[in-house]
Amino acid sequence: MAVGRAGKRKWSAGCTAVLTLMPTVVICLIAYYGSIGWTIGMSFTTSGILPKYEFAGFDQYIRLWSEPRWHTAFANMFIFGALYVGGCLVFGVALAIAVDQGVRGRNFLQSLFLYPIALSFIVTGLAWQWFLNPTVGLQAFVRSLGFEGFVFDWLSSPEKAIFTLVIAGVWQSSGLVMAIVYAGLGSIDSEIWRAGRVDGIPKVRMYRRVILPMLTPVLLVCVVLLAMNVVKSYDLVVAMTGGGPGFSTDLPAKFVVDNLFQRANIGLASAGATVMLLAVLVILLLSACIQRIRKARP
Amino acid sequence: MTAARSARYRSPRHRQSIVRAQHFGLYLFLFTAALFFSIPLLIMISTSLKTAAEVRAGSVFALPVEPGFAAWTRAWGEACIGRTCEGISAGLWNSVIILIPSTVLSVGLAALNGYALSLWNVPRAGAILAALLLGAFIPYQVMIYPLVRMASTVGIYGSLPGIVAVHVIFGIPVLTLIFCNFYKGLPPELIKAARVDGAGFFRIFRRIVLPMSGNIIIVALILSVTGVWNDYLLSLIFAGRDNLPMTVQLASLVGTRIGVPEYNVNMAATLITALPPLLLYLLSGKYFVRGVTAGAIKG
Numbered sequence: 310m311a312v313g314r315a316g317k318r319k320w321s322a323g324c325t326a327v328l329t330l331m332p333t334v335v336i337c338l339i340a341y342y343g344s345i346g347w348t349i350g351m352s353f354t355t356s357g358i359l360p361k362y363e364f365a366g367f368d369q370y371i372r373l374w375s376e377p378r379w380h381t382a383f384a385n386m387f388i389f390g391a392l393y394v395g396g397c398l399v400f401g402v403a404l405a406i407a408v409d410q411g412v413r414g415r416n417f418l419q420s421l422f423l424y425p426i427a428l429s430f431i432v433t434g435l436a437w438q439w440f441l442n443p444t445v446g447l448q449a450f451v452r453s454l455g456f457e458g459f460v461f462d463w464l465s466s467p468e469k470a471i472f473t474l475v476i477a478g479v480w481q482s483s484g485l486v487m488a489i490v491y492a493g494l495g496s497i498d499s500e501i502w503r504a505g506r507v508d509g510i511p512k513v514r515m516y517r518r519v520i521l522p523m524l525t526p527v528l529l530v531c532v533v534l535l536a537m538n539v540v541k542s543y544d545l546v547v548a549m550t551g552g553g554p555g556f557s558t559d560l561p562a563k564f565v566v567d568n569l570f571q572r573a574n575i576g577l578a579s580a581g582a583t584v585m586l587l588a589v590l591v592i593l594l595l596s597a598c599i600q601r602i603r604k605a606r607p
Numbered sequence: 608m609t610a611a612r613s614a615r616y617r618s619p620r621h622r623q624s625i626v627r628a629q630h631f632g633l634y635l636f637l638f639t640a641a642l643f644f645s646i647p648l649l650i651m652i653s654t655s656l657k658t659a660a661e662v663r664a665g666s667v668f669a670l671p672v673e674p675g676f677a678a679w680t681r682a683w684g685e686a687c688i689g690r691t692c693e694g695i696s697a698g699l700w701n702s703v704i705i706l707i708p709s710t711v712l713s714v715g716l717a718a719l720n721g722y723a724l725s726l727w728n729v730p731r732a733g734a735i736l737a738a739l740l741l742g743a744f745i746p747y748q749v750m751i752y753p754l755v756r757m758a759s760t761v762g763i764y765g766s767l768p769g770i771v772a773v774h775v776i777f778g779i780p781v782l783t784l785i786f787c788n789f790y791k792g793l794p795p796e797l798i799k800a801a802r803v804d805g806a807g808f809f810r811i812f813r814r815i816v817l818p819m820s821g822n823i824i825i826v827a828l829i830l831s832v833t834g835v836w837n838d839y840l841l842s843l844i845f846a847g848r849d850n851l852p853m854t855v856q857l858a859s860l861v862g863t864r865i866g867v868p869e870y871n872v873n874m875a876a877t878l879i880t881a882l883p884p885l886l887l888y889l890l891s892g893k894y895f896v897r898g899v900t901a902g903a904i905k906g
Contacts, residue, residue: 334720337739435857543748548858575752589744
């Protein structure tokens with residue numbers, strides 16, 4: 310009797326767990342996958358100001374790739390992406406290794422390198438816009454020192470404005486890489502360091518040949534996180550350049566939002582959003598492949 | 608390694624000078640990095656304490672001659688956002704009103720979900736978590752328009768419940784992951800014993816699991832608070848004109864171009880917006896770091 314009752318209790322408690330879980334999970338999954346499917350669907354329609362469910366084949370995609378603004382935005386995603394991910398990774402790893410050398414004031418330095426992560430990209434963008442503004446910022450300062458010919462006008466130059474986004478982005482995110490890699494460095498067995506010392510291998514080579522290869526999974530996580538930031542980048546562009554001068558610093562995320570809410574090109578924006586989705590899936594698949602290959606290797 | 612090179616490492620004097628050079632290089636690098644990270648903040652602070660005339664006359668690096676909070680008061684209560692000139696103080700209130708229900712709901716639900724997924728034999732728990740996390744990885748742009756339609760169908764588009772719902776929906780996956788990982792580390796005997804004693808799902812949660820979750824709740828709260836406070840795009844679209852939070856107000860304040868741009872006021876407004884998460888960061892220290900890295904490392 311008693312056993313039967315306990316068994317029943319157990320079953321009903323398990324049921325409660327599922328029932329508690331269900332509402333939020335169902336709502337979230339509908340919100341995510343329902344809207345993803347909806348967006349993909351709309352990208353194959355003639356939707357303009359309002360969604361119109363008239364099948365248009367790949368017309369919106371053809372239109373998308375004939376828009377010069379999209380071309381700029383798409384190319385910028387790769388330029389900004391490569392420099393931002395590379396910059397954050399190199400700088401972040403260097404910072405992590407540097408603070409790991411038993412330097413004085415380690416806690417203070419780490420807090421200093423990480424505080425930008427607490428800020429909104431809007432705040433970061435405005436701060437750097439002010440500092441790099443040619444008429445009042447860095448350029449004006451160096452000129453006032455007597456170097457009249459000094460030019461640092463990246464922010465107002467269509468070719469170079471994208472690099473200002475990279476500077477601000479690296480400033481914001483390399484602290485995160487530092488924190489993650491620093492945690493990874495701490496998890497490395499001290500035996501490995503001892504073995505290196507016994508063999509007389511210099512520290513620099515130990516890092517390059519032994520330690521960093523051991524941290525590949527951690528670095529991969531960083532790359533995926535940073536790459537996601539690139540595809541999502543919207544706030545930073547809005548705050549820093551507004552996509553300008555002209556459309557020179559446009560990114561897909563901004564192109565899509567502008568076309569959805571300002572230009573009322575819902576079909577076109579959905580096509581752009583679908584391309585963004587593909588970009589994210591490619592990143593995730595690539596990282597999964599790399600992980601699998603690494604695991605398969607003895 | 609060639610013989611000559613290994614010999615070089617063995618010579619003690621040479622080695623000492625190499626170590627010294629490395630030491631110097633290390634501190635030089637750290638010093639430069641520290642400058643790079645602190646300059647934008649220092650410049651913002653110093654600019655916000657200057658008068659408008661001083662900003663126009665001097666350089667960004669010049670310290671304020673007569674530091675004052677005039678720009679801060681203007682940013683707080685008088686600066687123009689579009690045509691209304693009431694500063695960003697209204698945005699602070701809106702941010703708080705959005706923040707409290709969003710974080711309480713998403714952390715609470717995530718704790719319950721994480722508890723159910725990790726300590727109860729929910730079928731396909733791994734697949735559910737993976738589906739949630741994949742959704743959180745997709746950029747908002749891919750989902751935003753259908754979400755607007757869904758929200759207006761339910762009748763919450765452009766309102767406080769609307770923006771709170773969107774924050775909760777997008778906040779849950781990573782927070783659930785954090786709770787899941789934490790609860791998996793609890794000793795399973797504890798739950799088993801309670802179950803044998805006849806305690807149910809919620810009773811075990813309230814009596815046993817929740818009292819042990821203090822630290823992880825702090826980590827989740829910090830992550831959630833910073834995320835919601837710093838959000839721009841979702842609030843811009845879902846909050847409606849009466850509930851725009853500080854980040855959105857700040858962007859339009861700086862974007863308002865009537866007359867001469869008041870850089871000192873802009874910088875004061877930026878600092879006011881950045882202050883709450885910055886203070887949270889300084890006060891919470893290790894918890895904050897754990898929050899931003901927890902989702903990353905185990906995900």
